[in-house]
Amino acid sequence: MLNYKEWFKRSLGLFTGVVMLFIAINVASSEENFHIDQFISPDTCSGCHSEIFEQWENSMHNLAHKDPVYLRVAQFLRKGLTDAGEIKEAESCVKCHTPVGYVTGFPKKLTDDLSKTAEIATQGIQCDYCHSVESVKQMYNNGLVLKPGQGEDEPGLKYGPFDDSTPDFHEAKFSRLHTESEICGTCHDVKHVAFGTEIETTYTEWKNGPYNSKDSKKKITCQGCHMYQRPNFPATGSTKRPENPGAATDYSDERPHIFTHYFVGGNSSVPGKFGGQGKTRMAVERLENAATLFVDTSRISQKKLDITVTNVGAGHSIPTGVGDLRQVWLEITIQDKDNKTSFQAGVLNDRHELPKDAVIFRTVFGDGKGNPVINIAKAKQILTDNRIKAKQSITEIINLLVVPKKESLVIVRLLYRGMPQKILNLIPGKPIEPLPIVEMAKVQQQI
Ligand code: HEC
Ligand code: HEC
Ligand code: HEC
Ligand code: HEC
Ligand code: HEC
Structure with missing residues (x-):
């Protein structure tokens, strides 16, 4: 005989099962939804790419979801809105600030209970997110199209700048997109989701500016400055941007240039609050040049x-x-x-x-x-x-x-x-x- 509690638990289990199945069907039919287990933690990547990991750790990309300034400002801007278009915009932040969460179904909006965000998604714009990017469908509000693997057991393809890479853990594929400003630009151009107002235009400014030269020798992409920077080398338009010879993993052969992953801009406060003092100094160096x-x-x-x-x-x-x-x-x-x-x-x-x-x-x-x-x-x-x-x-x-x-x-x-x-x-x-x-x-x- 089942007592009432048992019966309730079992029914609830069945009910949850049906709901889960329903969600699963929905997920499978929606192009943007992946399962959270498909994404591999940056800690795993660090096992071989330790130097790149240390550069990225506590960067504004790593901290995009945890950044207290962003979180406080975002909640403040959302408060008291009643217009549907304004609410839609104020809820849209997570698409770029918590992108792994967004593409795996949670959080979908700012007022979701962010404390329930899966641990991996709290790590912001991360290794397996950028290196699963296959193409771009729209050049603003994060139009990246992803093709992640199936988690650590089947990591799948990682897209990157090399055309001769033969890693043992994952497969690798050359991606021209990763060498161009467009992979950055689709998140670094922000349009109001309801009113279309151009809120952030970093990519458009670059695209219409002198660094987007038709002469490929004179062209400097986002990566050409921001992924050449390292301590004492701010790598701006007014300083040298020397190559960074080294190896992509702890055991690979040397290459003439390894793109750095500090992603430093002007933020000289937030990284320091998370142990990234080196990055706050680099932000100052960048601003001074x-x-x-x-x-x-x-x-x-x-x-x-x-x-x-x-x-x-x-x-x-x-x-x-x-x-x-x-x-x-x-x-x-x-x-x-x-x-x-x-x-x-x-x-x-x-x-x-x-x-x-x-x-x-x-x-x-x-x-x-x-x-x-x-x-x-x-x-x-x-x-x-x-x-x-x-x-x-x-x-x-x-x-x-x-x-x-x-x-x-x-x-x-x-x-x-x-x-x-x-x-x-x-x-x-x-x-x-x-x-x-x-x-x-x-x-x-x-x-
Ligand atoms: C399309 C991508 C995208 C969306 C959507 C987006 N952001 Fe951002 N956000 C960025 C980028 C890129 C930066 C970095 C720009 C910079 O450093 O000036 C940024 C930086 C910020 C910062 C500065 C943080 C700091 O520590 O100084 C705040 C605040 C912020 N965003 C708030 C929001 C809010 C609030 C929303 C939602 C209403 C939102 N963002 C939606 C891409 C986005
Ligand atoms: C914002 C997106 C982004 C994030 C986050 C990111 N990468 Fe990259 N990574 C790139 C791009 C873009 C390049 C190639 C730059 C170029 O060719 O202009 C690259 C290059 C690489 C390379 C080739 C070697 C090199 O550095 O030149 C490796 C390996 C790599 N990344 C691993 C990682 C790992 C590991 C992490 C996490 C710790 C990570 N990436 C995080 C965008 C990203
Ligand atoms: C077991 C070691 C190992 C792990 C773990 C690992 N990689 Fe790699 N990865 C390599 C090796 C080896 C290369 C080749 C380096 C070279 O060719 O110089 C490589 C190359 C790459 C490249 C360059 C591919 C290209 O064609 O340009 C990217 C991007 C990359 N890894 C991303 C990642 C990401 C993201 C993770 C975590 C999800 C990760 N790797 C985990 C060993 C590893
Ligand atoms: C010629 C070198 C150069 C290129 C190319 C370049 N940047 Fe910058 N970037 C800088 C310098 C210098 C700063 C610091 C001054 C500032 O904040 O504007 C900076 C600052 C930033 C900031 C922080 C801005 C702020 O004030 O909050 C972001 C975000 C950024 N860059 C993104 C990009 C993106 C995305 C691209 C490509 C579309 C790009 N950058 C291309 C040199 C460059
Ligand atoms: C998935 C969306 C996304 C992609 C792709 C992306 N970024 Fe960002 N980036 C952000 C967000 C969001 C922030 C701001 C986080 C914050 O301030 O809270 C940011 C911050 C930065 C900053 C630091 C800004 C500061 O104020 O210090 C730099 C520099 C930067 N990005 C450069 C790049 C470059 C270069 C690329 C391409 C290789 C790139 N980003 C790709 C979303 C993205």
Whole structure:
């Protein structure tokens, strides 16, 4: 005789079984859904590719799902929305920030219980994700088409840059796509899923810029800068980008160049919180070799200062990516002979916020009626975009209130931080500590 509890348990089991079968059928018929067990953990890859693993570990790709700044901002932007299009956008983040989870069915949206994310999917943009990419079906919002294997027992093909590779664990196949900017670009171009607004345009900026040269000797792909960088070699457009000779595994033959996997951009805070201090230093090195400053004081008697910023190192605009959040700005100080400040602009207040009139290079989104919005979910238009394009300059005319005294010192700094403190201060809960400020360039000139 079955007691009630047993009966209930068994029925539940049967019911779950039917549901699972139903899900399985659905999964099989939907092209984007794979099983989580098909993906191999980066730890397994590290068994042979240990150096590449250490470079990737604690990179922003590894941390894309765990990044506390992303998580806090994403939850904050989602709160209180009622418009269907805005909600759709605010839920869409996981497609790029947790891609292995997304293609295996969980999480499908931001408000899913992220604590239930499978361990492997919490590891962000990872080895087996990128190296299972077979093609690209759309050049924005992550249009990658994957062909993963069947887990460790049957790892299948790993696509990569070599055409003569004969690994023992997995099969290997040359993929031209992996040598081109497109494999990066489909995630690094973000469009609002409902309104079509171009939210991030790193790939498009590169595609329309000077580094996408028709002359193959002059062309520099994303990988040509970002996968040549290593400590002391920032590998930007204004520095050397020497090859990185070495072996792809702990036991393979040497090759002239092994692409590095640090994936360093401007983020000099988040990797350090996860033990990746080396990467935060590399982000500073990258930012220090991105732009130059030129200060023309010849019109100072007319109370004018002409400051020119040139993008000499980035293959896209400065800043790029989340160009509405990143802050690149001019801090200007004029001191007279006695060290007394006679003029100041772009100096943070004691809440770490910038004054309204600071010169900031960034994108400002609007609500479709001309009003600025900080929530990308509400972005229907681009109101302004004064970011500095690759190999181009912008000259800012600064109006001084008085003519500075003779022998004054003009100090101009180009500064970078990941996000306005004003936004961080709006996020409820535990305060987010101020993000580090990096000096990209500095000019000091006596007048
Ligand atoms: C964001 C996508 C991405 C991630 C994540 C990634 N790779 Fe790569 N990997 C690439 C690309 C692209 C290349 C080839 C670059 C080129 O040819 O321009 C490459 C090259 C390689 C190569 C060939 C040797 C070399 O470095 O040149 C190996 C081996 C490799 N990756 C292993 C790994 C392992 C192991 C991991 C995880 C620890 C990993 N990759 C994570 C994109 C990625
Ligand atoms: C048992 C050792 C071993 C493991 C584990 C391993 N690989 Fe490899 N892999 C190799 C060897 C050996 C090569 C060939 C290196 C060469 O040709 O220089 C290679 C080459 C590659 C290449 C280059 C292929 C090409 O044609 O360009 C990629 C990409 C790659 N591995 C990705 C991965 C990924 C992703 C993982 C984890 C899912 C992984 N490997 C796990 C041994 C291994
Ligand atoms: C000529 C070298 C070069 C090329 C090519 C290049 N980058 Fe960059 N990248 C830089 C430099 C320098 C920085 C730091 C300055 C900055 O943040 O813009 C940077 C920063 C970044 C950042 C962080 C931006 C921020 O401020 O948050 C991302 C993301 C990025 N690059 C992605 C890409 C992608 C994707 C491509 C290809 C479509 C690419 N890069 C091509 C040099 C390059
Ligand atoms: C699956 C989508 C995806 C692919 C493919 C991808 N990226 Fe990324 N990448 C991201 C996301 C998401 C982040 C941001 C994570 C964060 O800040 O929380 C990021 C961050 C970065 C950063 C660090 C930015 C910073 O602020 O420091 C760089 C550099 C970068 N990617 C370069 C590349 C390059 C080069 C490639 C191609 C080899 C590439 N990415 C391919 C999604 C992707
Ligand atoms: C199509 C791919 C894609 C989607 C979808 C996406 N992101 Fe990102 N996200 C990126 C890339 C690429 C970067 C890195 C750009 C950079 O460094 O400036 C990034 C970086 C960020 C950062 C900066 C993190 C830091 O530590 O500074 C935040 C915040 C962020 N994303 C929030 C979101 C939110 C919120 C959503 C959903 C509404 C979202 N993203 C959806 C690709 C994506």
